[in-house]
Amino acid sequence: MCGIAGRFNYKSAKPVERTLIQAMCNQMIHRGPDSEGIYIEDSVGIGMRRLSIIDVSGGDQPITNETESIWVICNGEIYNFQSLRKELEERGHSFKTKSDTEVIVHAYEEYGLECTKYFRGMFAFAIWDKVRRRLFLARDRLGQKPIYYHDRNGTFWFCSEMKSMLEDREIEQSVNLTALDYFFAFQYIPSPYTIFEGIQKLLPGHQIVVENGSVSVTQYWALNNLCVCRSxxxxxxxxxxxxxxxxxxxxxxxxxxxxxxxxxxxxxxxxxxxxxxxxxxxxxxxxxxxxxxxxxxxxxxxxxxxxxxxxxxxxxxxxxxxxxxxxxxxxxxxxxxxxxxxxxxxxxxxxxxxxxxxxxxxxxxxxxxYSKYPILAKKNRFSPAIKMINQFLKGTLSSLNPSFVQPESFIRRACLSLLEKVYSVEERDYVWMIYLDTYFKGKLYSRALRENIWEDPCRKYYEKELGKSINSGVLDRILFADIHNYLPDDLNTKVDITxxxxxxxxxxxxxxxxxxxxxxxxxxxxxxxxxxxxxxxxxxxxxxxxxxxxNRKKMGFAIPIDKWFRTDLKSLFEGAVLGTSSRWLTEHFNLGFISHLFDAHQQCRANHGSKLWLILNYFLWHEAFMGN
Missing domain, CATH: 3.40.50.620 (HUPs)
Structure with a gap:
């Protein structure tokens, strides 16, 4: 496992400084404490930090082919490297190490851009092809390993962690307001978005080719969720x-x-x-x-x-x-x-x-x-005639704002019960997924921020993801969306980073x-x-x-966040959020509303720990990366 980074000035001969690649790698020493490798050739530079897992003494990167015309750095593992190596050796390829990473080089030599289809593993790799002057990157199918990238004015950057890229002072840092809204809705920022304008996440199962003055992103793997009949x-x-x-x-x-x-x-x-x-x-x-x-x-x-x-x-x-x-x-x-x-x-x-x-x-x-699936699997029992009154009922129920009412209260239970009856299954899943709904965000955001976010981008994003499923079954579509969004962008990101x-x-x-x-x-x-x-x-x-x-009920990885905001996290929230000196934050968030929310939590009139955690997380990030 490693951290990778690089820069390619693909429209100019401007050389890449070794000190820049070194600085980008230094931000990821925790990802690879065992060794460092850097390759510079004029307008391209790639580097990595290595955590030694396979071929501990001989697998340092970058790794090259026999003629040193192809160089690779990889974060992750190719689990079928032993069988792949045997096939490639039978085709005449010569290996210098016992590392799984080396099969990437020779598979690329043999299969070109199709090589990713042969890999069984979790990976994010970058290949520099000197002859073609081609930079080739790919991310594994389920998004276990990340690739962040930025393309601007003929320069292309990539890295395993965004703070690595920010070592280059040519990167402009400005908040992507749509991504901000996604964060408060989903508790994470879905791919390909990031919190920074212009910086993107490479989608799982996708690859990038930077060649001949252009950058192209293509999909090499798609999940087919059509059901196959078996006993x-x-x-x-x-x-x-x-x-x-x-x-x-x-x-x-x-x-x-x-x-x-x-x-x-x-x-x-x-x-x-x-x-x-x-x-x-x-x-x-x-x-x-x-x-x-x-x-x-x-x-x-x-x-x-x-x-x-x-x-x-x-x-x-x-x-x-x-x-x-x-x-x-x-x-x-x-x-x-x-x-x-x-x-x-x-x-x-x-x-x-x-x-x-x-x-x-x-x-x-x-x-x-998850507990939502049996509920969502229930078929909608209501006829088209009854569904005609949905819009009226939805508007009435939305005004009650269930997400702002205590989870254990009778009002919330009654609202959710009614929502289950009038919403379609897809709409119920959307309500289930949302952490802060439109009503709540309307209170949280200042007028200036509300005016800069186009109408409900989160719902449009969710509907688009559901539409990618080949299987038209409702539960199959929801599972498909969770595999492609919640799994890579929340769970895999969490596990990779921590x-x-x-x-x-x-x-x-x-x-x-x-x-x-x-x-x-x-x-x-x-x-x-x-x-x-x-x-x-x-x-x-x-x-x-x-x-x-x-037979036990699923518990999940829950924590006592409500209690913590009345103890250890209380003073941190008061200082970082309520006491912020950031002009940007005070202009874009309603601190009066946040204070009211915090007071209600402290007085045990409500449990808002999850909401306070989202707010604290954003304010801490903004202070750390954007300052005032």
Whole structure:
């Protein structure tokens, strides 16, 4: 695992300074503490920081082909590198290292821009082709590894973390207001947007070619979610075969590895399969809280005892003030998923014992694991005649603003019950996804900010993403959208940033693209059945999962954020938000409304911890990266 960066002046002969590439790499030492590599050739410069995983002593980057005409830097792993290497050697290619990265160079020589289709892994790589004067970048299919890029006036920049790119003083920093609105709606900024105007995220399954004075972005992989008819037994057999294969591929490492274990369905399956595939005792790592309602350690211990793992636990205290500010620096843009806090801590604990950890991420998106899916799977029972009154009812219900009412209140429950009856399934999912709705943002934003954001860009974005699904089934479309948005832009971003902040590589077997493709072909009625989530996945691994794990309610990676805003985070919020001296922030946000929200929370008249976390995160980011 590494951090990569570079600059290419593709419309001029202006040389790239080594000191710039060095500075960009220095911002990512945590991603690669083991070594650094830089290549400069006139108007192009590429660099990387390396975390050594495979071929520890001989796999330093950049890596070249036999004639040194092709250079590559890569962040991630090519899990099928051993079989690919054998095929390429049979075709006459000569290898100098045992590294998985070297197969990228020779696959590019053999297959050109089609080489990405042969890779099975998580990756973000850049290839410099000296002969063609071509810069070629690609990102893995599920977006596990990031690529940020910027193209302006004949110069192209790229990096693994945005703050690396900002080392170049030619990069202009201005806030993308549409991205700001996305952040407050979704708690993350969806690809290809970033908080900075002009800087973009490369979409998962896409690649970039900079050549002959132009920049082109193309898609090399698309998920086909059309259902394929099979028997239940055939589905189960294939799930088990592909999952075990994916785990075995991710156990290839020249350094110690372990697994995250929450005690949930997905991580328990991964640990069970690791135990089956490994000849040594599996190391497991779990996070807990002092507050019992957020603590899953009991279930994690149950799995550890079942499989005899070397188990490690860490209990998170409320001392999160320093971490909240450090996370802003690591993410480089506002990121509001508060589960980044426990993910950071479990990564830190895990890194003290191993360098690689397997996780159960993506099981929920592939097999409908969230509590919203059984609700959304219900068919709309209302006739077209009744639906004619929807617009009137929606307007009335929206004026009540359910998101601003206490979650446990009767009014909110009544509103959501009515919304379920008059909204379409897609509309209900949109309401479910939104953290701050249009009404709330109207109160939060100043008039100046409201006037600069075009009408409800978040809804238009969501509708566009739903429309990309080939399968017209409602639940299939929603799962498709979650795989392409929530998974890469929230979960994968969170895991990448928090794990790499601790120099830890995290591998996710459920994101093996062959496993994903098969899971997407399974009809949704096998995923949600009789109100039960992950029905087929649970049945497929009934031998691995104890009844207590298989039948328990999903908890998620929740934290006591409401309590923390009445204790440790209180003074931080008062200083960073209510006491801000930033003219931009005071002109674009309604501090009177924010103060009212904060006071209501302190007086326990409402629990606004999640909303306050979004606001705090944005203000901390703005002060750190934009100043006044």
């Amino acid at each position: 239940e037994g055939e589905y189960i057999e294939k799930i088990r075969t592909l999952a075990l294969e994916a785990v075995k591929l991710r156990l290839i490492s020249d350094v110690p590895l372990g697994a995250f274990l929450s005690g949930g369905i997905d991580s328990s399956i991964i640990v069970g399969l690791m135990t089956k595939a490994s000849n040594s005792q599996v190391k497991t790592f779990s996070i807990g809280f002092e507050e019992e309602e957020f603590n899953e350690l009991t279930y994690a211990r149950m799995i550890s005892e079942k499989y005899g793992t070397d188990h490690n636990e860490f209990v998170v205290s409320a001392d999160v003030v320093d971490l909240a500010q450090r996370l802003v620096q690591h993410f480089g843009e506002p990121f509001g998923d508060s589960s980044a806090i426990p993910t950071y801590y479990v990564s830190k604990m895990t890194r003290s014992k191993v360098t690689v950890a397997l996780s159960g991420d993506a099981g929920d998106e592939l097999f409908a694991g 794990s790499m902040a601790n120099s830890l590589e995290v591998r996710s077997p459920f994101m093996d693209h062959k496993f994903v493709e098969f899971a997407a072909s399974i009809p949704s009625h096998y995923k949600v059945k009789d109100g039960s989530t992950k029905w087929l996945l649970k049945k497929a691994f009934a031998d691995i999962l104890p009844d207590e794990i298989r």
